[in-house]
Amino acid sequence: MTRTAPMTECPMDWVLRILMGPWTTYILWVLLRSGPSRFGEIKRQVPGISAKVLTERLRMLEGAGIVDRRYEATIPPRVTYSLTERGEELRLALNQLNDLARRWRATDGKPVPEKEDEAHLPSPANGAGAHAPLHAAEPAE
Numbered sequence: 001m002t003r004t005a006p007m008t009e010c011p012m013d014w015v016l017r018i019l020m021g022p023w024t025t026y027i028l029w030v031l032l033r034s035g036p037s038r039f040g041e042i043k044r045q046v047p048g049i050s051a052k053v054l055t056e057r058l059r060m061l062e063g064a065g066i067v068d069r070r071y072e073a074t075i076p077p078r079v080t081y082s083l084t085e086r087g088e089e090l091r092l093a094l095n096q097l098n099d100l101a102r103r104w105r106a107t108d109g110k111p112v113p114e115k116e117d118e119a120h121l122p123s124p125a126n127g128a129g130a131h132a133p134l135h136a137a138e139p140a141e
Helices: 013-020 024-034 039-045 051-064 090-107
Strands: 067-071 076-082
Touching: 013 024, 024 039, 024 051, 024 090, 039 051, 039 076, 051 090, 076 090
Parallel strands: none
Antiparallel strands: 067 076
């Protein structure tokens, strides 16, 4: 009987490191609910993020194959960001994390947005229910 060597690295580590980056889940949330968006549109939907940080995060997500950057040589140039197939695969996981966050917040006695404010990320095909993410309503500490 042949034994395989045990994994020395958690298989989820790479994905979780990407998602843990500053503003990353918020940016993904915006792209998941809004679809392809220009830089300024994303910046307006992520209050408090600087242009520098948004640029860094989008480049990192593009490098990870999660976001596609489409450049059109117009005057002024038009750059549109959208999710790749890999990025769309995050929809279910982010919805599940959102459900978990709601339960834990309720258990810990923290405010939980009303259900009509809740944001299950719609598939672009049905376009339903684009709302603010759970963490958007949290006060700054």
